[in-house]
Amino acid sequence: MELLNNLLLIAALLLFGSIVVSSISARVGAPLLLIFLIVGMLAGEEGPGNLVFDDVGTAYLIGSVALGIILLNGGLHTKVESFRVGLRPALTLATVGVLITSALVGLLAAWVFDLHWLQGLLLGAIIGSTDAAAVFSLLHARGMNIERRVGATLEIESGSNDPMAVFLTIMLIEILLTQGSLFAWNTLLLFAIQMGIGAVAGILGARLLVYMVNHLSLANGLYPLLVTSGGLLIFALANSLGGSGFLAIYLLGVGLGNRKLHAGQNILRVHDGLAWLSQIGMFLILGLLVTPSELLPLAGDALLIALALIFVARPLAVLVCLAPYRFVWREQLYIAWVGLRGAVPIILALFPLLAGLEQAELYFNVAFFVVLVSLLMQGWTVAPVARLLRLEIPPGPEPVMQIDTLIPGHPECEILVYKLGSTSPLRNRSPDYFVLPGTARLTSVIRHGISYDANDIERFEPGDYLHILAASNEVEQINRLFTTLEYAADHQFFGDFILEPSARLCDLSTAYGVPVPHACDTLSVGEYLTQQFHNKPVVGDRVKLDKIELVVLEMEAGQIVKIGLKITG
The missing domain is CATH 3.30.70.1450 (Regulator of K+ conductance, C-terminal domain)
Incomplete structure (x- = not known):
């Protein structure tokens, strides 16, 4: 009984302390997840807390469940409208982007740490994906409102790239354990099956839960618990069937978040709290698991890997993946910068430890160090860089x-x-x-x-x-x-006047004395802007015509309904 009381006291103290200390984040701009991670390290065996925790299996279980709840909450807040502008580029980043990033970082890691190239690729796969917890948390911090095309791409990518990273990590571990062939023809088929099972489980699970929430007569407080338990059930079921539980629970959240639900606002509020609890618990556990003194000997090499990931591998992957979608350079630069690493690489780094793989400790310590650098450099600057690139609306x-x-x-x-x-x-x-x-x-x-x-x-x-x-x-x-x-x-951002999208571009040219392309002079202002952004405009998109600027002010059902006119000259 005394042991249980002590465990409860320690857990409650860590949770309470993390929440209180997180108030510092609002004052100094530090990412909350970094605060939680540091609190866990301070409570660990080499910190003032002196708590010894080395149960990798428990850490993996807690991390996986917590990540599932975070993805569920992220899906609940993802609107289908975001898929119109962000789905294809996000899926490209979540698959091809992860492959490019993992390969570039992996080959460098093999050289830096004198590893076999397969071992280097495994380390690249572990740190190759962005983290949903970090992206969801920081993009919505302090009331930030990022241009929808960019925000949607980042959120959908972070919510859907875990299956690729998990697949690559497990595949490379199996190859290293069995010394098998690097590539078998059924590898792509296996990945497709995992994605397919995860997608089907998520979509069908969402339909079932929507029906149950709207037709079961329950106490109001039980509806959020019904969604949570149903989401975790689908998560576990998809994993049991050989599919991606992470993809399943994210799509389930999207399916629920875009339907009218009984007690819908109550469900959202409770899951916001559960997501925060999951983030705190997950980062505390991962902070407890690391031994800080083991990070120091490899700090220089790990820093080189982190800098290469942030300034070379991620930007190159973004450049290649977004080339077909014609993102402007400011949007590409921001998407490259917000390739945040968080809990996912650390959780993936537990896989080699669980498998008893050679160099497993190295993978974990390097992944942890990379996450620290990412949260310090990128997490601290998410908001300032958005303002600098004029992507905050x-x-x-x-x-x-x-x-x-x-x-x-x-x-x-x-x-x-x-x-x-x-x-x-x-x-x-x-x-x-x-x-x-x-x-x-x-x-x-x-x-x-x-x-x-x-x-x-x-x-x-x-x-x-x-x-x-x-x-x-x-x-x-x-x-x-x-x-x-x-x-x-807001005249400073959207301009001094509001135009209807039906206004003729040629009339605007005559009124303000600005030239327009000859091929466009028969178009309305709304048609011109829609054409300029390849039929996928979003609020905040702008086009400069000599001394005036046209700004998309309001959208409805994918159509421009209000346009701001800003005089710049």
């Missing part, structure tokens, strides 16, 4: 709170709460100016902690909280309404 307003009313017989009703900022176009406006779509109604306004009936408010003021009752199918329209209002007020 002013965040569109979202409800500060969104609550399912869960009224029996009317599950589609929701309460939305928006806060008016100091620059909101609604400030000093009458509520009559604010026209909501459909059956949506402004029910009350909270001002200085006091609730007022909407009819008793003469003018909106900055800091007001607007409570809106709406049907679920009206929520996106209301979000777009607030987005249009706020974007229209």
Whole structure:
């Protein structure tokens, strides 16, 4: 009993301490995952905590389950609209990109550490994939709003490249153990089967869970647990059938996140918390597992590998993989820079330890060192580099709170709460100016902690909280309404005027005296922008025409519906 109490005390203390210490991250800009990893190292056998933990099997089990929950939550927040602009480039990066990165890093590692070239390729495969936990965490940190084409590509890549990295790692371990042939013709077939089983399991599992969530009568607190347990069940089932459990649980999350679910907001809030808990637990365990003194002798060589990965291998892979998709150089540079390494390489580095492979300790220590360098260099600069490359879009307003009313017989009703900022176009406006779509109604306004009936408010003021009752199918329209209002007020980014996409390009040329390509003078402004971005424009895309700039301001169902005009000369 005393042992159990001590274990509980230690676990609770580590979790509590990690959360408290993470407040430092907001002040100094440090990646939260780095904080958790360092806390684990400090609690380990060579730190003040002096905890000895060397159970590789337990670490692998905890890491795999935690990563599954993180991928599930990432899928829940990935909208199908993101697949329109990011799916093909992301899948190319998740397959060909991982191969290129692994090969380049692996050959260098073989030379640096004097390994057999197969051993070098194994190390390359271990650190060849980006990490979902790191990418999801840092891209959404501090309210960042990255251009959708770039953000979607990074998120989908990080959520789908684990199967390739796992496959390469296991294949190379088996070759090294059996001294077998490097390539068998059934290798590609085996990979296709793994991906296929994972995809089918995820898609079918999502349909089953959607039906169960919407038709089972449960206590409200049980719906998130139903999704979590169902996701882990599909994860384990896909693995048991020889498929990719990581791909299955990510696609399951995507399938759930893009359907209307009973208690949907409650499910999202609980899984946000579970994802944070998983990240903290996973990085604490991995931090405990490492022996810092073993990193020092190989620090120089491992740093060379990390720098080659960040500045050579990843950029080359991005350049090759994105060439067919015509990303502009700023987007390619940012995607190359945010090739974050996190828990996945460390978990993959446990595979050689579990298999009893020669040089297994070296793989683990190098992978851990590379992760530290990646989080320090790339993780610390995700936001500044986005601003430097002009890829951060002013965040569109979202409800500060969104609550399912869960009224029996009317599950589609929701309460939305928006806060008016100091620059909101609604400030000093009458509520009559604010026209909501459909059956949506402004029910009350909270001002200085006091609730007022909407009819008793003469003018909106900055800091007001607007409570809106709406049907679920009206929520996106209301979000777009607030987005249009706020974007229209952001003249610095979107320009001074708003154009309809039907405006003629030739009329714009005449009005502002700017030249346009002769082949385009019969097009509308919307058609011209759509053509310029190969039928996949996103909010924030811009085209310069002499002394004016056209900026995509609002999209709906893949179509441009509002365009900003910015005078630059």
